[in-house]
Amino acid sequence: MPELPEVETTVRGLARFLEGERITRVAVNRPDLRRPFPPDLVQALTGATVTALGRRAKYGLIHTDRDSTMVFHLGMSGRWRIDPGTLGKHDHLVIETADHFFALNDARRFGSIDLIETARLGEWPQFAALGPEPLGDELSPAHLKSALAGRKQAIKLLLLDQRIVAGLGNIYVCEALFRAGIAPARAGGKVSLPALERLVPAIKTVLAESIEDGGSTLRDYARPDGELGYFATRFDVYGRAGQACRCGGTVERVAQGGRSSWFCPDCQK
């Protein structure tokens, strides 16, 4: 599943080809993904110029000069293909500029496309309750200290709560907790300030390293230029149950909130 680094990588890849370009053609090849395409999508985007690209949590933002922004979510299997030789059956949305051709491919169709008035993006229901971006200055030990105060729920689950931090997924929460030496089951309110002072830079560096790698992935994610396949190689604990931790201990897996957490009981307290 594309996580924040994959979305960021996608946005940066698309920006290289789309920023400042006029959209000459838009076509949808089916009525919906996870939900219907906006009925005015083709009309709103055809002829518009892309002014900038951005990201909020795991949503990509394509801003236009018509005061509207196309918001995309890659769901479970979505990816943008740039200049594919031929269209595949899962290329559900196509955008063209004078020089390039962009196809949103989504085999499982858990992704989404929305068209939102740019000035009101912050009020959009999916964005209104989001916490700070993990890579921005707003995510600080002080923010986490106050957001977690008195919380009895496990720190692992609280970090997946998008109202506390936006866009963090399972992989990066597991890895950041390992780097910070915090057990995933520890109650959020019991994580000390010194531990949070390790956790915040751990979150930022694990994401930044993954973005630098071009986004990590577990399956068939593709870079936006259509180049296939690059895989997670740098995980310390994620998916490594039973394997050796670098401390000499053994990585374990536990279920939390219906999902797996991987951690080293020797390194994480």
Ligand SMILES: [Zn+2]
């Ligand atoms: Zn260890």
